[in-house]
Amino acid sequence: MTESMPPPLPSPRRVAPEAGRPRLAALDGLRFLAAMAVLAYHYVAVNHSAWGAPTDESFPHLQPVVAFGSFGVQLFFVISGFVILMSAWGRNVTSFTASRVGRLFPAYWFSVAAVVALLVLVAPGRKDVGVAETAANLTMVQRAFGVQDIEPVYWTLWTELRFYVLIGLLLAIGMTRNRLVAFAAVWPVLAAIAVRTDSELWSTLLVGSDAPLFAGGMMLYLLTKERRSLVLWLVLGLNVALAGVVSGRSQSLRIANSTDVTIGPETYWAAILACFALVALVSLTRIDRLSWKWLTLVGALTYPLYLLHSSWGQWLIAQWYPHLPAWATFTLVTAAVLGVAYLVHRFVERPLGPRLRRAVAHDLERTSRYLGRKPQEVRDARAPEPEPVSTR
Template sequence: MGPDRALGSASGSALDRARPRGAAAAAKGRRLVELDVLRFVAAFAVMSFHFMAASKSLWDEYPTKLFEPVARLTTLGILGVELFFLISGFVILMSVWGHTVGEFAVSRVSRLYPAYWFAVLMIFIMYRFSGVAGFDPKLSDGEYLLNLTMFQGAFGVGHAGGVFWSLWVELRFYVLMALFSLVGITMRRCLVFLVAWCGLALLAELTQNETLVFVFMPRQAPYFIAGMAFFLIHRFGARSGAFVPWLLVAAGYGMSLYAAMERVGERVRLVGIKHYPAPPEAVVVAITVVYLLMAAVALGWLRWVRWRRLVTLGALTYPLYLVHQTISAVVIPAYRDVVDPWPLAAITMAVSIGIAYLIYRLVDKPGQRWLRARLGALLDRSRRSRPRGGGGISRTTTAIPAQSPEASVP
């Protein structure tokens, strides 16, 4: 069977005619609470990595020595970011399907920026007007202002927060998705797009061409590609379209193993396996577990996760991701000489989660509502000002899955 036949024809493909069924049909009309849980698991893994495995400068000692019983787990917490990318691939395809580019942009901007602006302002005030030194990005006022755009990576300017690098990756993914949406998203086109991206990411990795690496992100693309393939399986059912989405998941898994072992391996080479006990086989297990969890979501095996309070847990994940490292720079050095490491790590985690919840309730939630309303009004005015019959992209009537697009970032 040739590629064309496997993917179907443009006009009559069985893939394009597929209707949600199986897990997708069962999930229709409800939020995927299981993704909120996975997002919090990812954020907690990253927080554990920063507090208990990575930050020697905070403890004045290798944290894996202080927390040796869990060191083999906390060192792998670095891969929580990769789980975020998988979830993002799943949810961003969900949120852009059937929406115009303008609607997608309003959704993403209103979701990302309120909490992010607060985090940048918080970091600026802390390092300008306190004696805190840990993780100081040493930026000028102008560089902090540029950080407010979230595009500082495009200008070679450092990130105000150590975790902000992943947001720059996310933004580039959003641009690719916005461009893809201009041609109209169908099942067949989505598969072609993913196969092409997979090939171009491999080419970028092999050639290390700067432009190709920047655009196609070979170390992060496998997670986005697999996440999107998982969404196709979720939306159209495990058997519609036969094997192509699963082949993409398999390709993403293989490429992810390489990317993850390279990323963790850099840490091991930097400080040694003794101080960073994360051997390659542990990385393989971690990535395999992450992919199995996403497969369980796609196939509907986690539909039993329905407790509504978990939605709030997922919602505070983004503020937690943004500020936890900054909070640790304040709390841990101040108390490491008077509080034992284990309770101090637990206290720092609790403080971080508490502050993240306050940011979510007082800044992020109302900020999203305010920004979405104003950007939505601008979008409506833009539509009304277009000449009737103009060349604007009309909104399709494709059914959108019930999952909120807000679950797509840390």
């Protein structure tokens, strides 16, 4: 009996707009777990003085375990490769750009304001932050100007933005299934070469050690449409291997620099494999059918929680821990930042995100139409309106 062909990817022109795109509730839940793992890492594993003593002394048995929460970032990147491709497919550059701006910036601007308020008004002297540094951070591309992040967790946003630029370039030349597969096979290899040869420019442009995480996530999305495609599985395997070599090693160095924990190749390889396996589990099995609304809600809290938990959370720990046991402090601080994340989602992201997306889309479309005009049409558009003729 002849095997039936796998279902083709949907035609870009037939993909519904953002409001009608399917949402994988289980993937939202996985994003939330990744955020909570990173939160625990920053509170219990990273060396800081919020607990009144070195972290390894405050949590001597927990630090080596919770340190693996750092790999929540790698899990984020695999999920991002999956979700961003799902979001970009069928869009043009204008629509994709407007979607990303509307999604990222409202909560991010609130986060910058909250961190500045902490550093200037609530806990002055903790870290110097000036007007120029704040203004640069509001752009989200401060690292391109050589300006440091005022909040340490912002480094991942710079990584995400560079990935978005590459997706935008793919959309500009025409995003097809075969081009995506070729891109996901070649791009991470070039990025790995740039990392191994210490080429800072090319490593920056190609998203460095994190490229195979995004590319692997993209292949997992394509596999939801073509689960029997050998080529897709091979490209996924290539990216898993590259991620273990370059991204796993890179993250192990970050952990060693931030904690007193050292992990070997076998351990960080296992962590990288787990990141891909978890995304595959929730997207390629029956778990993808879950439709619990609470998963969608906690998924919506992930981004503001990630942005706001670090500096403010450590400050709250320092205020409450002298009066409460460690576990009670950890629980209450986590509940507090979750509550703030909900308020930011409800009163910042939900009202402002769609408005910002529509405004950006409108301006980009108008600019695109203007640039597409012939020279004479541009001169005519610039010409002032003639004065009305008086009838008196």
